[in-house]
Amino acid sequence: MLLLGGAHGHMVMNSPAPYNLDIQPLLQVDPISGGLYPYPCHNRYGFTHRTPVEAGGATLVHFTGGSQHGGGSCQFSITYDEPINGEDWNKSASFKTIYSIIGGCPAVFTDESHNLATVAVDANNRQDSKHCGNDSGIDCIRQFMIPIPKFLKNGPATFAWTWFNKLGNKEMYMNCAPIEITDKNLPNIFVANYPNDPEVTNCITGTRADNVVVNFPEPGKYGRILQDPVEPVKKPSGYCTQIPPAQSLPTFEPDPTLVATPMGKAGLVTTILAPPAEDTTSPVLGHSANDPITESAEATTAVPPLTRSPPPRIISSSVTTTIVQSSNIDLGVNPTPATTPTPVPTPAAAGTGAIAKRPNSKAVACPSHGSLVCLDDNTFGLCDRGWVMPQRVAAGTECKEGKIVKRSGGKLVKRDDILP
Template identity: 25%
Template sequence: MQFNIGLMAILAAGSAMAHMNMNDPAPLSYKGNKFTTESNIDYSITSPITAEQYPCKNTLKLMGTPDGTAVTTYSPGQSATMSVEGGAFHNGGSCQLSLSYDKGSTFTVIKSFIGGCPTSSGGTFSFTIPNDAPEGNDVVFAWTWVNKTGNREFYMSCAIVNIGSGGAKRAIATNEKRAVAFADRPQVFQANLGGKYCTKEGVDTVFPEPGPDVETSPGAATGPAILCATGENAPEGDTSGGDSGSGSGSSSSSAVSQDPAPTTTAAEITPPGGVFLTTGGVATATTLSTAISSSAAASSSSTPVTSAPASTSVPAATSTTSVAVPEPSGGVTGAQTGACSEEGAWNCIDGTKFQRCASGQWSAVMSMAAGTTCSPGESANLNMVKRHRERVRRHRGVWRS
């Protein structure tokens, strides 16, 4: 019995649900930044970044142009706020604010938020510019986020600011304890970008080195980051820094190919790159799985799977095809990565797994519902066959379905 999953196509036709981005101070390429020209607007600014897009989703190329004009001025010692907006907050997570004086080669942390960042509405967060922060123009102010639930991702928004006497300087008490020297503060934490660190599903990550200014959300489900290569907890106070060559200001493709990023397995339904199937404008990560299950009268798990070492996981789609894509443990072939041109097209892989072209990117590879197969290859519709399971005795006592 062969049939077309029309319901799936209807559900997938919904708009992609936004994730989160910093909106104040206004980041580079943000449509709400008064200095951003229309040709440089990033309409997917809420999406997580890839290793190739670090830092700042490649927007620092706008520095030195009218688009890169500083949006505000802070003074050393000033208390201020920043805010976040978007539509899918992944139950929060942990964030950091940092400053770069060398056009993104290094980022010095000025505050860490453990849990509750962002909130369901985005949220407004207070911080203080360190008293001894160097003054300078065209400083990069960065917001970074590792989400609590969903795909293991990394988000980054960057604004251009000035640090100097033009800001509203905070009155500093004469008996105020001297903070940790700016030069001794840690570098920004990076994870899930194909390097040293990964994060756990369902955990508000405690950064290995959060710095002296830390705010922990009440009720946060805290836990350490993990070492991608071994799955072991990252040691506290580890200052070896980032994930994909943070000292260089960009990531090399060789570093990615040698140590591919651990991502969710094919059982996870929510695609990477900011794609959420929606119905009635409400994001739902289980809609697609439920549609498959009900149509085929078979069950399909939509529970996100905890990150695993790269050798046992399917790499997430990226904006470029330069990332090495290792053969998954199940022997899946024909998986697509990177950009795609036929929006809404399906790709059936070996009849047992599939992915879709959504928001201009191929999604992660996902498993078909139990007891079903699809017709291999790319097509406008995903044709699915309900498989009659029977056990067949093979030679040497090996059983298979």
């Protein structure tokens, strides 16, 4: 009896604000059914405002409830198929999953046979229990940060939470919330030095004689400073008063599309795009260049010294940037552990000359400088300081024992005849 609880004690999503949370007919905590609470969304669609969410951002989900049924598994989804002009929900509305939580939703218990104690009731007499304030607490109601895919189109939509309880009657719970999907909040570009157009407000950043480096009034959250801002010594008439003082440098956030961890002395951190994962497969080993990449690759690249004037600011050459690329998509909610880097094969000692740095990901280690290497019957290359670039043999020929020969008669074919 303690486990099952009353209908008034079940779970309900309270944020983002669902349809009819505080509007009659009130959203109930019951599971969906073919009777009073039909699929989808209990057929509730009353609201006074939509919760704004950013495509590419995330929304925090909270719950109210006293009967957690041992937890369970949850999904979060979005649909653009909403009721129009007060009509009922269409049962064929398409809800697309954006995030799934298997187990532990919305709570985990030390003693699953007992629901959490009721500690409060909401304004509509729905029971509530202790809250964790995070997504990992025990014996409390958890909350979850749910990512909103950046490719979703702008406009009105519905965010849905569905829950399959772990213990007790096997049921499906569903609450839906009206949301407004928007682009990330980006400032307008700075417009100046654009005269003779009455439809556009104009100001100037300086005169022809001024040496200026503009300090943008609204630079946005992401960017880099490669030179210090410089103002005119004497601000001319019509100067853009919205430009901040040169000493008021913006503080940029780390670019979420880049993965960079600086090490060493403090200074300006320069981030660079992660390169494609190194392909260490080789025709000699029987692998294909099209084999799927399933592991993370890590490389360390030294950041060169950077000077700028005036005044000079130097990045120490000891600063390094660690770049991690993974074939998995990280939504920024649960960190993906790094894997051990895949070693690059070391070529055998070259016959003449120093061993060169691997020219690119397709190069294969070779033993003797200047020799023709058969990687297989159809692929060859010329060993150049420890590395060979695979090339296809010409039609009607094959590579055998360090020579290019005709497939039919075995006559030697000059290498110059088949090189591109």
